[in-house]
Amino acid sequence: MMFENLIPKEEVETYHIVPADEDRSDYWKQHLNYAVRLGNEFKSKTTITFNTTAGPRSVETTVWSLTENHISLKGGVLLPLNSILNVHF
Numbered sequence: 001m002m003f004e005n006l007i008p009k010e011e012v013e014t015y016h017i018v019p020a021d022e023d024r025s026d027y028w029k030q031h032l033n034y035a036v037r038l039g040n041e042f043k044s045k046t047t048i049t050f051n052t053t054a055g056p057r058s059v060e061t062t063v064w065s066l067t068e069n070h071i072s073l074k075g076g077v078l079l080p081l082n083s084i085l086n087v088h089f
Contacts, residue, residue: 006047009061009073015052017083025069025081032071032081035063038089039074048079049086056085 007015038044039062048071049058062074070078 004058005056006058006060009059009075009077012057012059012073012077012079015054015057017080018051018053019080019082020051020085023082024084028081028084028087029066031087032063032066035071035087035089036066039063044089047088048084050079050083051085
């Protein structure tokens with residue numbers, strides 16, 4: 001599957017991340033628990049599309065942990081749940 005605006009995880013923090021039009025945090029938590037397991041147990045990557053002031057951006061990375069409001073990506077990058085537009089395994 002091809003993702004537009006795919007960026008390296010090292011560039012995530014260079015973007016101004018903003019909330020998605022619809023906050024689907026609770027929905028994404030269920031999916032992201034699986035992504036954490038994939039990352040920690042199988043070293044598998046997940047593609048996450050999130051909202052920025054420059055438009056949607058996607059990153060393919062390992063999801064290390066999930067908190068109430070954020071996911072932690074490999075390299076210590078935090079991504080707010082309310083900015084997530086799509087998750088693909």
